[in-house]
Amino acid sequence: MTRSRWLPLLLWLGALAVATAVMLSVRSDLDKAHVTLVLLLIVLGASAAGGRTAGVTIAVMSFLVFNWFFLPPYYTFVIANPLDWLVLVAFLVTGLVAAQLLYRAQEEARIARERAAEIDRLATLGAETLSVGSAEASLRAVTEVIRNATGAARCEVYLRDSARDAGPLVEWVIATSNAAAEQRDGTVHLHASRPTEAELRALEGGSVLSLLLPLHSRERVVGVLRVENPDGLRLDRPRWRFLDAISYYAALAVERIRLVADAERAEALRETNRLKDALLAAVSHDLRTPLTTIKALAHDLGVLGDERSEIIESEADRLNRTVADLLDLSSLNAGALPVKVELNALDDLLGALGQRTESTLGSDRLKISLPAEEQLLVGRFDLVHSLRILANLVENAAKYAPDTRVEVMASREGQELVISVLDHGPGVNPQDVGRIFDAFYRSDDRPPDVGGAGLGLSIARRLAEAQGGSLSYAPRDGGGSVFTLRLPAADISETTDELLMKS
Amino acid sequence: MRKCTILVVDDEPQIRRAVHHALEDDDTRVVEAANASDALTVAGAEQPELIILDLGLPDKPGIDVSRELRGWTDAPILVLSARQSDEEKVALLDAGADDYMTKPFSTVELQARVRALLRRTRTGTTNEPQVRSGALLIDLVARTAAVRGETVHLTPIEWELLRVLATQAGRTLTHRQLFSKVWSGRSSGDAQQYLRVHVAHLRRKIEDDPVRPQYIITEPGVGYRFVVQPDRE
Numbered sequence: 253m254t255r256s257r258w259l260p261l262l263l264w265l266g267a268l269a270v271a272t273a274v275m276l277s278v279r280s281d282l283d284k285a286h287v288t289l290v291l292l293l294i295v296l297g298a299s300a301a302g303g304r305t306a307g308v309t310i311a312v313m314s315f316l317v318f319n320w321f322f323l324p325p326y327y328t329f330v331i332a333n334p335l336d337w338l339v340l341v342a343f344l345v346t347g348l349v350a351a352q353l354l355y356r357a358q359e360e361a362r363i364a365r366e367r368a369a370e371i372d373r374l375a376t377l378g379a380e381t382l383s384v385g386s387a388e389a390s391l392r393a394v395t396e397v398i399r400n401a402t403g404a405a406r407c408e409v410y411l412r413d414s415a416r417d418a419g420p421l422v423e424w425v426i427a428t429s430n431a432a433a434e435q436r437d438g439t440v441h442l443h444a445s446r447p448t449e450a451e452l453r454a455l456e457g458g459s460v461l462s463l464l465l466p467l468h469s470r471e472r473v474v475g476v477l478r479v480e481n482p483d484g485l486r487l488d489r490p491r492w493r494f495l496d497a498i499s500y501y502a503a504l505a506v507e508r509i510r511l512v513a514d515a516e517r518a519e520a521l522r523e524t525n526r527l528k529d530a531l532l533a534a535v536s537h538d539l540r541t542p543l544t545t546i547k548a549l550a551h552d553l554g555v556l557g558d559e560r561s562e563i564i565e566s567e568a569d570r571l572n573r574t575v576a577d578l579l580d581l582s583s584l585n586a587g588a589l590p591v592k593v594e595l596n597a598l599d600d601l602l603g604a605l606g607q608r609t610e611s612t613l614g615s616d617r618l619k620i621s622l623p624a625e626e627q628l629l630v631g632r633f634d635l636v637h638s639l640r641i642l643a644n645l646v647e648n649a650a651k652y653a654p655d656t657r658v659e660v661m662a663s664r665e666g667q668e669l670v671i672s673v674l675d676h677g678p679g680v681n682p683q684d685v686g687r688i689f690d691a692f693y694r695s696d697d698r699p700p701d702v703g704g705a706g707l708g709l710s711i712a713r714r715l716a717e718a719q720g721g722s723l724s725y726a727p728r729d730g731g732g733s734v735f736t737l738r739l740p741a742a743d744i745s746e747t748t749d750e751l752l753m754k755s
Numbered sequence: 756m757r758k759c760t761i762l763v764v765d766d767e768p769q770i771r772r773a774v775h776h777a778l779e780d781d782d783t784r785v786v787e788a789a790n791a792s793d794a795l796t797v798a799g800a801e802q803p804e805l806i807i808l809d810l811g812l813p814d815k816p817g818i819d820v821s822r823e824l825r826g827w828t829d830a831p832i833l834v835l836s837a838r839q840s841d842e843e844k845v846a847l848l849d850a851g852a853d854d855y856m857t858k859p860f861s862t863v864e865l866q867a868r869v870r871a872l873l874r875r876t877r878t879g880t881t882n883e884p885q886v887r888s889g890a891l892l893i894d895l896v897a898r899t900a901a902v903r904g905e906t907v908h909l910t911p912i913e914w915e916l917l918r919v920l921a922t923q924a925g926r927t928l929t930h931r932q933l934f935s936k937v938w939s940g941r942s943s944g945d946a947q948q949y950l951r952v953h954v955a956h957l958r959r960k961i962e963d964d965p966v967r968p969q970y971i972i973t974e975p976g977v978g979y980r981f982v983v984q985p986d987r988e
Contacts, residue, residue, distance in 0.1 A: 533838055537811055540837040541767050543859035548773030551862035565861065572859055590842075592976070595948040597955035602966040604973040611861075620966040628955050636841060636976040744952060 260302030264310050268294050272317050287322045288343050299351040307351025315344045366490050373401045391505045398498055402491050404479040409502055411475045422476045425464050429473045432464045436484060458484030467503035475506040528586055532579055539575045543568050577711055584714050591634050591718045595742055598629040598662055598669060601638055608643045613650050620660040631669040633739040637715040644708040645673040645735045653677025669739045676732040689713045758784045760801050764794040765809035774807060777862045778869060791815035803830055805873055810836040818850050825851035831872040841976030845929045853926045871925030886921040888970050889984035891961055893921050902961055913957040920971060920981035929978040
């Protein structure tokens with residue numbers, strides 16, 4: 253650098269000397285204009301080759317040479333003709349301006365070249381990151397481009413989620429979203445956000461061994477870029493700017509890795525769910541078709557007067573409920589049971605409950621009472637799931653407390669609809685209270701009790717929770733059980749009235 | 756009087772036999788088809804009064820068969836399905852099916868549903884000036900409803916709900932179908948969610964016991980169905 257700056261100056265000083273010698277030998281034949289033109293050519297040449305310093309130096313030297321050798325009286329700096337002053341000063345100003353203009357043009361050209369190189373590198377980077385198949389490969393491509401562009405020996409990117417083994421400095425960068433530089437003398441410089449002037453000079457000077465930059469995507473640190481050179485990083489300002497800009501692309505590549513991984517997981521999950529759905533559909537078809545035939549045949553037997561037909565039909569129904577429970581449990585476990593929370597009237601739910609349980613318990617055994625008030629009770633819940641919960645509770649009560657009345661009562665408490673199913677049965681054994689909502693597959697000490705509450709209650713509770721409600725048990729005063737379903741209530745009185753007015 | 760013809764479409768021979776046996780009597784003839792293409796051929800040849808269609812046919816999705824049949828016949832379609840997806844049922848009903856039953860169904864229920872659907876096509880309820888169901892009398896001309904002779908005061912929306920349901924008795928109307936028929940595009944926004952609230956109000960006015968509805972039956976997750984109860988008075 254130093255040599256290359258002085259060499260053109262010396263060369264052009266030599267050229268000036270030669271030109272002066274030649275012109276001296278023919279001085280008598282030369283006009284002042286000839287001398288001026290030749291010297292100006294030399295000034296321009298020096299400016300072009302050696303930059304501003306060389307240009308200005310040669311301009312001043314030429315000025316002196318012109319005055320000393322070519323303006324009478326010769327060999328003095330005295331000027332006889334005042335008009336020559338004009339020539340001399342014009343020459344000096346022209347030379348200096350030309351040197352300055354040339355310098356500026358060259359500087360602009362140099363910056364343009366650098367910009368072009370940066371754009372080139374970014375374009376390469378973009379092409380590499382987008383065209384490379386896997387996200388990991390594109391990240392490798394990014395680090396390779398950065399390594400080449402910055403002249404570093406190593407370039408690595410640590411992903412946020414897998415940076416545990418990358419050392420405390422990487423973790424610090426992730427935690428604080430600040431940059432860090434490891435110095436040659438073993439100290440570490442931590443930058444609040446950007447390096448200061450002094451630190452930039454340290455980077456240029458090569459006293460920094462490695463630089464760690466946080467990679468941001470959507471205002472979140474997604475990873476850390478680390479460039480390292482055991483002989484010292486030499487990052488001049490354009491390279492630093494480039495590094496700063498390219499870290500954005502590295503962040504995009506990191507983000508792309510994460511998104512691709514997410515998409516692959518989602519795709520795998522979808523495929524699993526699709527298979528599961530297909531399996532469930534096949535299973536439910538294969539189980540329900542024979543049940544349909546069994547029920548039809550049982551009905552025929554009943555028409556012929558066989559009393560056992562009722563038992564066959566109700567057992568077939570029970571089997572069908574178990575199938576439904578198993579299918580629902582499997583959907584719940586897969587997180588694939590759709591929940592449709594909608595505005596529903598309690599009347600509708602309890603009416604559907606009456607319909608559903610008609611065959612098991614007639615109105616003589618099941619008493620469903622609505623609250624006395626005129627106002628409809630409404631809530632936001634899934635009618636189908638809530639109906640299943642209540643039907644399950646009612647059927648359980650009918651089973652465990654045979655020949656007694658089952659009551660369903662409903663009311664509103666604050667922001668909840670409270671629906672209780674009460675029976676006069678034996679109630680739940682105190683030591684079992686904590687376990688009645690467990691699905692049977694979880695208890696090892698108890699044989700699967702399909703006919704009992706084992707499966708149904710666990711599903712019921714999960715269905716209640718899936719729609720923002722709850723299901724609880726309490727012993728009933730005077731013996732029996734109270735199961736309470738709570739669902740989110742809704743207020744529509746005004747809106748309904750408005751609708752009614754309008755209609 | 757010509758015998759009534761019912762077409763049963765199911766790929767399971769046992770189901771066909773059971774349905775055949777449950778529905779055949781002196782006035783009713785049952786014809787069978789085991790797949791979708793047979794079903795379309797037989798339906799064209801026999802012109803059945805009612806079609807019972809299984810969804811799980813091997814050669815074509817039930818919803819497509821249902822749509823194709825609807826292209827040229829008004830005969831009620833009762834769908835049988837082993838699956839319990841409400842979305843599927845709604846899609847089927849919206850595609851033109853009249854009612855559905857989930858397997859395993861009871862024979863008594865099947866007979867009742869078939870009777871209800873046939874009654875509608877035979878009598879052409881829409882032309883009748885009155886619909887009677889149990890103690891409920893609906894006068895379509897005077898636009899009044901009465902329970903045991905006592906006139907019930909209904910809001911215009913409640914009346915429309917009752918009229919639409921009663922004139923298509925036996926048919927399960929989805930929430931969407933019911934909404935578009937009653938409101939017929941007059942409403943904007945989220946009025947559809949109040950459909951269930953209006954039905955609850957209506958029930959309180961016409962049902963003896965709103966939690967044991969006799970006339971308007973809830974098909975959970977799907978819609979509502981009007982049932983013509985036998986005359987008990």
